[in-house]
Amino acid sequence: MDGETPRYSLPRWRLTRWLADTGPDIPLEIRFALIASLFGTLPIFIAGVFNTVTVSLLVALRMPSWPFILWCAFDILCCTARLVVLLIARRRAARQQPTPTDLYILLGVAWAAGIGYGAFISLLSGDWVAATLVCLTATAMVGGICFRNFGAPRMVGLMIVLTLGPCTFATPFLDEPILLIGLLQLPVYIYSMSRAAFGLNAMLVSTMQAEREHAFQAKHDVLTGLPNRTGLKQALQASLLRYDGSRPLALIYVDLDGFKTVNDTHGHNSGDRVLRLVSDRLRRLVRPGDFVARIGGDEFIVVSEQIGGGPRKRFGDRLVREISQPYQLDGAVTATIGASVGIARAPEHGLDLESLMAAADAALYQAKSEGKARCIMAGTRPRASGFAPAPVAMAELRNAS
8 A cells, every 4th residue: 555645534423524524515535635634733733732731730730629630631631542543543544444533533622622621610710820821721722723623614613612612601700890701702703713714624625626626637638538648657557566467458549530531521529529429438338447548639548457368359349349330410410430449468568558559559550551440459579670650651541540
């Protein structure tokens, strides 16, 4: 699994799913990325843990009564559990194993509630040194909560309520009427910070969607939606990295016959429609796990790890036969084209894209030169001058098609 991006499990429990929900119509890959953001920024996490544990310990030493001792013990246990779960999740994610996401989210909420509890009992104690220290800590933690968790804005809102809410709820018991202003400030503060978290989340989702679309366009053909030459190269490299010689690996080169006539007769819009229809047929013809790409013009590539020996030729013949069926254009207009196919295979023709493409291209050139509309298997030995046919002759054949 080396080199794979760590993947954290999506929450499964109803409460944690609700807390981590970012709205409808969010692609699955972006949901995984948002969950992963909750496990990031380890330095901020360590700083927050150190801060709250230190403050709870100092306040417990200053006022060694049961409410403060219990708060200190809870904070230490909760922070230790959060750190252990975080490290386990990061290790399991790196191995592509399920992670304890639900437990991690609930521990974060419990930690926020512990801070709020500490602020509440500190205010009620009448010790203004302890109350000031804990309330400042609670307020400071809000920044870290927002920064670390805006991938789950509902979780941010709940953690802010649990952290700062008790500070305000203690004010009616403090015999200081001026502090009651907090009852008015808290809803406004929670609303504004929650909206900020939702806003940051929306910006993050938009950025991820734009990056995802850009990455897709960089590796896919805009007209057909099939992978382009870049996508083909990456997919074939991945297949070759897995290749151990125990299974077949075929590169099938498809070039359309008579496509230029469609453009000349019916126009380029009709030609584009034919290319999309050919792409749809190829998607339906290949087996699950096979790879189809359009590398330019009227040229397509199929990479298959499932077709060996004689079935390769039969599959190539089927491609020729199916692609040659008429295509329905606008109205009652139909167009008919053909296909020539050249097939190379690993390891006979190499274990890299250039060698396999050259062998398949040579077989395709032979299919064109023998009258088109046929499938040719590449020879087992390269020609003296290499697999690639004469560029001028090949260009003439393709221009004629």
